[in-house]
Amino acid sequence: MGDVFKALADPTRRAILDELTDRDGQTLFELCARLVGRHGLTSSRQAVSQHVDVLEAAGLVTRRREGRYTFHHLDTRPLRALLDRWPQPPPPQEQV
Template sequence: MFRALDDETRRLVLDQLAARDGQTLFEICTVLAARHDVSLTRQAISQHLGVLEEAGLIRTERRGRSKYHYFTPAPLAEITRRWPIGPGTPS
């Protein structure tokens, strides 16, 4: 999971899915290009999505010819539960 989060593009993808779940690859690519000036190919973004899915940070659902991507916050919640950072905790 940490390897998946180590990449800025993958963090941007997670931010987009957290803001609006259930996006297709086309929608994700469009938002990344328009809002974040990320000009990667659809194949490159698809590979990033694969890494995020493998890490358990997103899940996918196929409907007809479209594949929808959903943010899965549970792994991140587990990290913050296990290693909380707050007042008095060294960061």
């Protein structure tokens, strides 16, 4: 669970997750281009790759290799596990 919080603590990693939410299954090249174009982030391809590694270690991103391309996919199960750990309490009842 600590890996998830560490992964979410960085704004570049959150932007990567936003991009995968918007369009799942992107290559590293596509992610880099969208981070520059939509978020103004000028991280190198190597830096973005390292961010993706952290997200993968936290279970938030999976990779699928197809030929010479690697596609990145969002996996929200670790986020659901966090929500399941602390369920929403029922709203307080108004007393009449």
